[in-house]
Amino acid sequence: MKKYRLNRLFNEKSNRCLNVAIDHGFFNENIFLKSIENLQLAVETVATAGPDAIQLTVGQAHYLQSLPGKNKPTLVMRTDVANVYGKSLPSHLFSRMISDPVAQAINQDAACVVVNLFQIPGQPKVSDHCIQNILKIKPLCDRFSMPLMIEPLVFQSNELEGGYMVDGALDKILPLVRQAVELGADIIKADPTTNVNEYHKVVEIAGKIPVMVRGGGKVSDTEILTRTKAMIEQGVSGIVYGRNIIQHRNPVAITKALMGIVHHDLTVDQALEFLN
Template sequence: MTILGKRIRMERIMNRNTGRTVIVPMDHGISVGPIPGLTDMKTTIQNIADGGANAIVEHKGLVEEGHRKGGSDIGLIIHLSGSTSLSIYPNAKTLVCSVEEAIKLGADAVSIHVNLGNGQEKEMLNDFGKVAYEARTWGMPLLAMMYPRGEKIKDEYDVNVVKHVARVGKEMGADIIKVSYTGSPESFREVTEGCAAPVVIAGGPKMDSDRDILEMVKGSVDAGGAGVSIGRNVFQHRDPKRMVQAISSIVHEGATVDEGLEILG
């Protein structure tokens, strides 16, 4: 029954026709506070849902702030880990929610953030192992946000470290792996080919150019990526609804970058 349950939940966050997904993470409040785009959560979530995103990521305390209200439905991924920029160890993520609690809140999936290459790596891997076991036991899809960040990392966009952390995510039992884009379809293909699980890209810092965002999305999909998990470049956009529509057109409909830009006007 857990296998059936996982399949049903996966269909709420992955498009069954394309096998890809457009996820908008909005878990930034714990890390950096109420940044622009995340002050009026109900409006932001509604715009993202109306744009056609497959799922959002948020912490447990914000589930009631508009999820599945106002007519538009959207998958719910509850984030299980956190840290703050106020800490002297901001890269050290700790568990702040459990799989069971997320189920009680109506989650379709759970996510965990793991930074590798720092002094707290072993604790985060230990937490990852426990969460992966609980998720498998309950039939809950698990999204792993995998980043090479810490004292040993010289370049967190280096394809060699990105494909390593992506592989760690799969080896540990995640169903979807989120990593940074490595800059080109050619290099990112090394990441997708080395990870036997759907790989989605992070959006990174807020970009100034819509074309840059859509070219990154297009490049990742062309390299075998399974879509996106883009936050600030969606919810801080001048028109989040249309940005989701533009990204979705590339991820699910095979649109070109120029066609995506036409949606943005």
């Protein structure tokens, strides 16, 4: 049964997925709201480009699911909320899961749920929260045949630059990705490594579990397309991009450009044509 829902996520020809994350408002950070102040408009705009999936929260999924017709993107539903992203962190950090997450996802007709697995320097309690969240949701996902996407994220120390700073060190990403697989992930959503050409090792450590790469902070068109092309060549099963799409001057065009690389193996120059 999980396979049936996974079929709604992955393209039938490329067997890859482009998931647009628009769940940033869940985390109570003003900077995350840029370009999604009007979330209905953001969802409708991205949906017109036809990505495979859009990632939303339980309170905002209706903007996608109420769109008419049968060809709209598939819903991936965020199930946990955390307060670990600000430049000035609060004294008490947490990661909490919504109640009855799988039942709520089924009610929203989601094809997948997503939950974080944080590794933050000096914050083992947050990692414990994440593991407890996963231990609770995993048997529910199995019972109701709901695919579980786990998002292993290795942070740099907040004292270095502040904010949501990703650590791209391969030796830190590999064990956390493997832990996510061991905990029962059906899909991995992980950060890119600093050296993109090492990413096949992340795919290898995940075994048969498909790995999708996060986009991270906003970068130039050429950089995001070049990185995406390199990741596809490293064997990933897709991408999960948020700000590089929703904060783009033309979200529809960049989505189509990325889909050209993900599904049709276009070159970077060919993909850039969508933006001209």
